[in-house]
Amino acid sequence: MTFAYIPSPPVSSFSIGSFPIHYYALTMIVAIVAAAWLGGARWKRLGGNYDQILDIAICAVPAGIIGARLYHVITTPERFFGSHGRWVDIFNLRQGGLGIWGAVLLGGLAAWAWCRHKHYPAALLCDAMAPALLVAQAIGRIGNWFNQELYGAPTDLPWGLKLNDAGTAMGSQEQCYDGATCPTGTLFHPTFLYEMIWDLIGAALLVWIGRQWSARLKAGSLFTIYVMWYTAGRTWIEALRIDFAHMILGLRVNVWVSIVVFIMGAVAFAMVNRRGKPVALLSEKLRTVTEMEERRLVSRPS
Template sequence: MTTFAYIPSPPVSTFSIGSFPIHYYALTMIAAIAAAACIAGARWKKMGGNYDQILDITICAVPAGIVGARLYHVITTPERFFGPQGNWVNIFNLRQGGLGIWGAVLLGGLAAWAWCRHKHYPAALLCDAAAPALLVAQAIGRLGNWFNQELYGAPTTLPWGLKLNETGNSIGSQEQCYDGATCPTGTLFHPTFLYEMIWNLIGAALLIWIGHKAFRQLKAGALFTLYIMWYTAGRTWIEYLRIDFAHEILGLRVNVWVSILVFICGAVAFAMVNRRGKPVDLLSEKLRTITELEERRAVVHSA
């Protein structure tokens, strides 16, 4: 049966400036970081901070997040680096792909928390400012998977199925079903990158809306716990569709188990934050005071 509607894959995943290759995946990561910093910065400023503070936090969090993302990939697929066919040196070769969002959020978040503690910023406010920004960044980052032709789902006949290129050196160019067989030429696949993009953008809009509507009902940090629950709920069902190789525990992909456990932690954290957390207004006033002191010191030092 001929399929008349589908989502095409990009013909290339890189371009060159002189002899230096530029990967579209890397460009989407840069765009994602920039978008997250802009959105979080605007929200942080409304809470009493300024963009310089967000820039400092970003400089701390991004490198830590990249390290965490890579470590998560290494830990969950050790055979690629330490197995009979592996090479541990490839741990440092990010051009081969392999970044895990869980490690990025964990180590990046810890770095941001450490900087907030050092500067006495309310970390709970930063979490709320960053929550929708992270979802937008994750949505943009999924475009990199489209360029790489990776992380797609099972074969489908739906009109929005993903058509992989039959030529080229992209990850999905061979149209592998990941079960030891090659799918027939022209097979379409669930565009799981697109599903996650849409899910994340809807979540970002919902978090902003909830923040406006329930500003005085939610304690500081509650929006971030909602971000955790929203993302992991979506990631759970999206993981069920994916057919790329992944280790399994009791018949479920590792990332499915991680999503379920993190969702539960997010739900518990939501209840605890709203029971024991501090009001947003109170922490916003503290942040304004700290920001004013920093700005005065900057004026004195520049005089």
């Protein structure tokens, strides 16, 4: 008999009139706001301001969502172009399916392009946002709990996840992807919770490293550490999951992606600290650009 477990929410959405509101979408909004607020506070200490972060977010967030969706489509094409798939579902985000790698890639490219246009040091932005991104990713995993998705193999541990099909709950039909039927009451590894904890530990670690080693590390270093930390955790957490995924040489595709990106992050860390610029130098540049923007804003005729 199981005496302890993590329950699943009996609902995944609520309605305002006839319009459904999904808790997953709400957690994404909270995650974006948290990232902008936390990253903005760090950016401000480096010489920028919140208006700059909001402008960057206007470019990066839509690009990140598009990139996240494209990554999901590319890695699971049969869901949209297979015999039972519909390509128009690519645009139906209510069915879920967002990949963090695509979000970081396209969102990062959009942020870099805006920084280049406005002459902001992109390396400083990366460092400012690194802990904030981990916090945002941790918040986003709460949405997976509401959806009853991204859980792992069966377990008898006291923190196993118990599924249900009450109310508007989603995802309970996704248990046992190998085609077998799990006995009623089976508990599963809450891999979304593992990743949430891993992300929060990483965010705290990045803040600590930034404070202790700011004089030694070049600008951009914290972001490369973020990449290595996240991918290291994603590698072992992904291996626990049992939802459908394409396999390459016995490993899930996202495990391979994590391994490759970890190596790229390690190489980038070495290159940044060999050829990068000091944080203090770029921070002074950012303060100068910010002061020029503020003076132009004040002198602009009303």
